[in-house]
Amino acid sequence: MMISDLIDQQDFLARLRAWNVSAPARLADCEPLLAELLAGPEGERWRERLNALLAQRALMHPEVLALVEKSLQ
Numbered sequence: 068m069m070i071s072d073l074i075d076q077q078d079f080l081a082r083l084r085a086w087n088v089s090a091p092a093r094l095a096d097c098e099p100l101l102a103e104l105l106a107g108p109e110g111e112r113w114r115e116r117l118n119a120l121l122a123q124r125a126l127m128h129p130e131v132l133a134l135v136e137k138s139l140q
Contacts, residue, residue, distance in 0.1 A: 101138040
């Protein structure tokens with residue numbers, strides 16, 4: 068697998084936008100956003116989405132993986 072095959076920061080931000088979320092410009096700014104989404108009325112849906120991403124952990128850039136895992140704790 069080439070490094071370009073990984074789900075990187077830009078891919079993750081693009082996924083958030085595809086899920087109709089105004090994604091921040093940087094991955095580092097996503098933590099509070101994800102915390103808010105997980106605590107909100109659609110929290111279970113967001114847990115499912117993030118867990119689906121975790122199923123692809125071998126394809127995730129380490130920084131994206133760390134963010135998703137931390138958000139789900």
